[in-house]
Amino acid sequence: MSNGAHQSDAGLPITDFPAVENSEKFRLLKRRHRSFVFPVAFGFLVWYFAYVLLADYAHDFMATPVWGNINVGLLLGLGQFVTTFGITTWYVSYANRKLDPVAEEIRSELETQEGVNR
Amino acid sequence: MNVSALHAATSARAAAETTSVGSPILNISIFGAFVAITLIIVLRASRNNKTAADYYAAGRSFTGPQNGTAIAGDYLSAASFLGICGAIAINGYDGFLYSIGFLVAWLVALLLVAELMRNTGKFTMADVLSFRLKQRPVRLAAATTTLVVCFFYLLAQMAGAGGLVSLLLGINDKVGQSVVIAVVGALMIIYVLVGGMKGTTWVQIIKACLLIAGAAVMTVWVLALHGFNLSELLGAAAARGGEAVLNPGLQYGISEISRLDFISLALALVLGTAGLPHVLMRFYTVPTAKEARRSVVWAIWLIGVFYLFTLVLGYGAGALIGADAIKAAPGGVNSAAPLLAFELGGPLLLGLISAVAFATILAVVAGLTITAAASFSHDVYASVIKRGKPAPGMEVKVARITVVIIGIFAIVGGIGVQGQNIAFLVALAFAVAASANLPTILYSLFWKRFSTRGALWSMYGGLGSAIFLIIFSPVVSGSETAMIQGVDFHWFPLNNPGIVSIPLGFILGWLGTLTSRTLENPVVAAEMEVRSLTGHGAEGATTH
Numbered sequence: 001m002s003n004g005a006h007q008s009d010a011g012l013p014i015t016d017f018p019a020v021e022n023s024e025k026f027r028l029l030k031r032r033h034r035s036f037v038f039p040v041a042f043g044f045l046v047w048y049f050a051y052v053l054l055a056d057y058a059h060d061f062m063a064t065p066v067w068g069n070i071n072v073g074l075l076l077g078l079g080q081f082v083t084t085f086g087i088t089t090w091y092v093s094y095a096n097r098k099l100d101p102v103a104e105e106i107r108s109e110l111e112t113q114e115g116v117n118r
Numbered sequence: 119m120n121v122s123a124l125h126a127a128t129s130a131r132a133a134a135e136t137t138s139v140g141s142p143i144l145n146i147s148i149f150g151a152f153v154a155i156t157l158i159i160v161l162r163a164s165r166n167n168k169t170a171a172d173y174y175a176a177g178r179s180f181t182g183p184q185n186g187t188a189i190a191g192d193y194l195s196a197a198s199f200l201g202i203c204g205a206i207a208i209n210g211y212d213g214f215l216y217s218i219g220f221l222v223a224w225l226v227a228l229l230l231v232a233e234l235m236r237n238t239g240k241f242t243m244a245d246v247l248s249f250r251l252k253q254r255p256v257r258l259a260a261a262t263t264t265l266v267v268c269f270f271y272l273l274a275q276m277a278g279a280g281g282l283v284s285l286l287l288g289i290n291d292k293v294g295q296s297v298v299i300a301v302v303g304a305l306m307i308i309y310v311l312v313g314g315m316k317g318t319t320w321v322q323i324i325k326a327c328l329l330i331a332g333a334a335v336m337t338v339w340v341l342a343l344h345g346f347n348l349s350e351l352l353g354a355a356a357a358r359g360g361e362a363v364l365n366p367g368l369q370y371g372i373s374e375i376s377r378l379d380f381i382s383l384a385l386a387l388v389l390g391t392a393g394l395p396h397v398l399m400r401f402y403t404v405p406t407a408k409e410a411r412r413s414v415v416w417a418i419w420l421i422g423v424f425y426l427f428t429l430v431l432g433y434g435a436g437a438l439i440g441a442d443a444i445k446a447a448p449g450g451v452n453s454a455a456p457l458l459a460f461e462l463g464g465p466l467l468l469g470l471i472s473a474v475a476f477a478t479i480l481a482v483v484a485g486l487t488i489t490a491a492a493s494f495s496h497d498v499y500a501s502v503i504k505r506g507k508p509a510p511g512m513e514v515k516v517a518r519i520t521v522v523i524i525g526i527f528a529i530v531g532g533i534g535v536q537g538q539n540i541a542f543l544v545a546l547a548f549a550v551a552a553s554a555n556l557p558t559i560l561y562s563l564f565w566k567r568f569s570t571r572g573a574l575w576s577m578y579g580g581l582g583s584a585i586f587l588i589i590f591s592p593v594v595s596g597s598e599t600a601m602i603q604g605v606d607f608h609w610f611p612l613n614n615p616g617i618v619s620i621p622l623g624f625i626l627g628w629l630g631t632l633t634s635r636t637l638e639n640p641v642v643a644a645e646m647e648v649r650s651l652t653g654h655g656a657e658g659a660t661t662h
Contacts (some may be wrong), residue, residue, distance in 0.1 A: 014653075016646040029651055034564075037229040045388070048222045052384040055366040056377045063365040064209075068349030069356060071367055073211055079421055080218045087225055088418050090632055095411060103652045109655045 015110055029102040036094055044087055049078055120247035141465045142288045148473035153305060156324055156477075160309055160317035167314045174241040175402040175516045176316040180657060182409040186604070189400050191322030192239060193220075193391075193417065194329055194424055195275065195482045200282070202425070203431030203458070204451035206237035206432020208441045210355070210363025212370055213432055215380070217425035219387030224421065226556075227392040228414040234563045234650040236401045236410035242489075243398045243555065244497040247562050250642040251570040254502050259577040261497035263554040264395040266581060267488035271547040272483060276303065276532025279479045282452070282472075298534045302476075306483045310521045318484045325481040328474045330420060333427040336455075336458020336471075339462050351430065351489070354437035363436060365392060379612045386616030390548035395491040407653045408462075434458055478591060483528070490521040546588050552579030554620035557627045561583045563650060565631075566643050572631030580623030587615035 020026055054062060055073060062073030134165055167173050180188070199222070205213025239245035244260035279302045289295055311455040344351040358447055362368050371382040401410045435444060435454040438461050447453045459471040495517035500508040508516075557576045561568040566597055587610050588594065596606035604651060 001153060004230075006552060017648050018641055020648045021644040026648060026651070030647070033651060041226065041229050044222065044225050048218075049384070050521060051218070052215070052381060055211075056370065056380050058365040059365055060372060068347075069352035069364060070349050071364060074214075074364070075354075077214055077218055080222060080427065084221055084225060084418065085422060091130075092411065092415055100408065106648075107654045108197055110648075110652070115375045 015114060020106070020110065023106075025102060025106055029099065029106065031096050032102070036091070036098075039067060040091070044083060047083060048080065051080055120219065121306055133537035141469065144465055144469040145472045147286055149476045152328075152477045156321045157308070159320050159324070160313035163316040163320050164313045167316065169289055170496070170513050170517075171662065172316070173314040173517060174399075174488070176314070176319055178403060178405045179316075180319060180403045182404060182410075182412025183397075183416050185319070185400060185404045185409070185413035185422060188319045188322040188403075189397065189413055190330070190420040190424070191324075191326030191478075191481050192396060193421055193483045194326065195278075195478055199329060199333065199428065200452040200455050201480065202428045203432045203435060203522055204444065206429060206436035207368075207439070207444055208359075208451055209369040210359065210433075210436070211366045212368050214429055215366070215370075215384070216387070217428060219384050220391070221418070221422050223388045223391035225416060226389065226420055227397070227412070228418065230563070231392045231398070231559060232410045232414045233407040234403050235398060235559070236404070236407045237653045237656045238563075238650045239402060241399070241496050242401055242421055242493050243395050243559070244493065244501075245572060247558055248501075249321075249562070250638055250646045251562070251573055253506075253567075254571060255312035256573050257497045257501050258575055260555075260558075261493045261502075262579050263550060263577050264493040264497075265490055265595070266585075267547045267550050267555070268394055268395075268486045268493075269524075269531075270550070271394075271544065272486045272490070272524070272528045273469075273531045273535050274544040274547065275479055275483050275486070276528050277535045278639070279476075279483075280532065282475060282479070299532045300529050302483065303525050303532065306487060306528075306618045307522055307525035308526075309484045310487050311518055315488055317571070318481075318488050319400075319403060321477075321484055321532040322481045325474070325477045326420065329478055330424055330427075332471055332474050333424060333431065336434075336459060336462060336467075337427040337430045340430050340458070343434075348430075351437060355433040357520065359436045359441045363433075363441075375611050378617070379614060382612050382614040385620055386548045386552050386614055388515045389556050389616075389620055390552040393545075393551035393559060395493065395551070395555070396485045396535070399489045400485075403510060407656065418486060431455060431458060438462075440583040447506060487524050487528070488522055490524050491517045494520045538619045543568075546585065549584040549588070549614060549616050549619055550581055552616060553584045553623040555580075556620075557623040561627050561631070562646075566640075567631055567638075568627070569631045569634035569636070569638055571634045572627045572629075575630030576623050576627030579626035583622050584615045584619040587612075587618060587636050627657065 002029070054076065062071065064072045064076060066072060166177065169177075171177055202213055202217055204215060207213070234245075235246050238249055242260070243264060244257045247260045248256040276299055280299050287298070289298060308322055313320070332434065341348075343352065345352060352364055370376050401413065403412055404410050423639050432454065435458040439454070439457050444451065444454045444457060447457055456468055456471055456475070460468040499516045500513045504512075554577045557580060557634045558573045561572065561576070590608050591610045591613055592600060592608050593613050594600055596607065596608040600608075
């Protein structure tokens with residue numbers, strides 16, 4: 001098995017992964033991860049398809065001039081860039097604050113544990 | 119990238135009767151200099167290529183920013199540069215819509231895929247997909263979709279190279295273009311063979327810097343000519359091309375079918391990126407998931423800024439050169455950016471921009487080739503044929519042989535598809551990636567119950583339906599730009615199959631899982647979940 005994932009050298013799993021999976025700490029990590037990425041992914045996809053549908057079916061609305069030659073369509077399009085950059089920055093700061101420390105804790109616990117088991 | 123797709127289709131055809139702009143000798147010398155410099159770097163970078171991790175994943179030694187730049191280099195193909203500029207110059211706002219789809223797609227990769235893939239896999243997409251499912255059938259399916267996506271993407275790039283050459287070097291006849299395709303293919307084989315992932319990554323980094331710098335210079339130049347006022351630039355473009363270029367609908371508002379086609383394309387673009395195997399493989403060249411995250415962040419900023427440049431460049435070309443002049447020029451719609459360079463900076467800037475465009479094709483082709491080779495040797499040879507126990511050193515050896523074979527196929531195929539409808543090839547690659555790869559990736563990362571049957575149904579069903587619908591779409595027969603002229607067997611009205619095949623891929627994965635009688639091993643599923651979120655046990659950087 002080339003990803004070497006499923007077995008230790010002895011052929012037995014060193015770590016009790018189901019136990020880790022059910023631990024309080026891991027559940028917290030999973031909850032924090034999913035409660036961020038799922039709603040945000042849903043949100044930006046809705047906003048993207050709303051924009052696509054407007055550009056596809058609401059030409060007059062998109063052509064409304066706002067300032068000089070800049071119209072609603074261009075502003076909404078540039079808005080997609082802004083939200084993409086914004087979500088990127090938001091996620092990174094969230095991951096650094098809320099995800100990485102917990103993940104790191106679990107990882108180092110597992111590593112010490114495996115050291116003992118060996 | 120695939121924008122070339124829709125536009126290069128016409129230009130490739132027009133390429134046959136083109137003449138060049140600027141000085142071909144200057145263009146060739148600048149390109150030659152790029153090749154010489156990158157070859158030296160590739161040779162230096164390849165000194166430490168010993169293990170499979172070195173060859174496929176560059177020893178996982180790249181930093182996030184480096185890898186992010188390489189991702190941008192991989193993603194921003196010549197078609198993306200030439201295609202989007204041309205699309206905006208001629209179709210105005212509708213061209214801008216592509217860049218948005220390409221960019222927003224990266225959020226899918228950032229939020230849902232990149233880090234989890236990096237944490238669970240080793241070299242290829244199949245590593246992740248087969249982690250807790252039955253190894254051999256799932257690996258084989260994942261390798262199949264990887265090879266199909268890479269191969270069609272590769273053909274499109276090679277065909278694009280032929281068309282570009284006719285414009286930039288003044289080589290118009292079919293034999294001359296074939297020679298150039300062969301040269302591009304041979305160079306690519308050398309880069310990948312010698313440099314492995316490390317060499318390929320450096321080529322992409324250099325190319326991304328050149329491309330973004332070149333586009334930045336032209337953008338500032340165009341803005342300077344219009345008093346650094348976007349509204350004034352838009353006004354100038356509208357004065358030349360009509361008020362309609364500022365509004366959506368010029369290209370896709372023609373009929374109800376074309377509107378539906380646009381939705382289909384938008385779906386394939388936003389969901390395709392995170393399923394492109396050559397993009398996924400780049401996540402393995404960094405030491406940790408955190409660096410994978412930083413890579414995507416860098417890629418998003420670089421790609422986003424680049425697409426903002428193309429907005430200015432496209433409208434600039436529309437304003438300074440005019441849509442009619444661009445359409446009439448050799449290379450048609452794809453010539454907008456080179457013509458703009460010529461208009462702004464004369465033959466020297468044109469030469470530089472052209473060389474960058476070539477370099478771009480070379481780098482993208484190299485990235486695709488190494489991905490396909492890794493998938494074949496790691497998934498098919500080492501895991502399926504040798505059941506995970508290849509002789510020492512054989513896996514890399516097989517990968518190198520595969521590179522040569524794929525290179526030859528790409529050259530022959532590229533010569534074969536010269537003047538063909540490139541839209542066919544790239545739309546296929548994106549649609550297959552979104553229909554066959556993404557559902558299985560998301561399910562295996564987020565749905566514990568997901569089963570082997572679900573994965574197989576989803577991958578083969580997504581792949582099959584995407585290809586099936588394209589065969590019976592107007593891109594293959596029954597339209598002016600169809601691949602096969604003279605016959606009409608199309609019954610599927612849309613150019614892009616995404617709107618049908620992507621939901622089908624998701625539904626089949628769900629259905630296959632629900633009907634599975636055998637449950638997958640819950641212990642391995644737990645292991646995968648723990649690893650994917652914590653990075654426990656993920657392979658780090660190799661040290662020499």
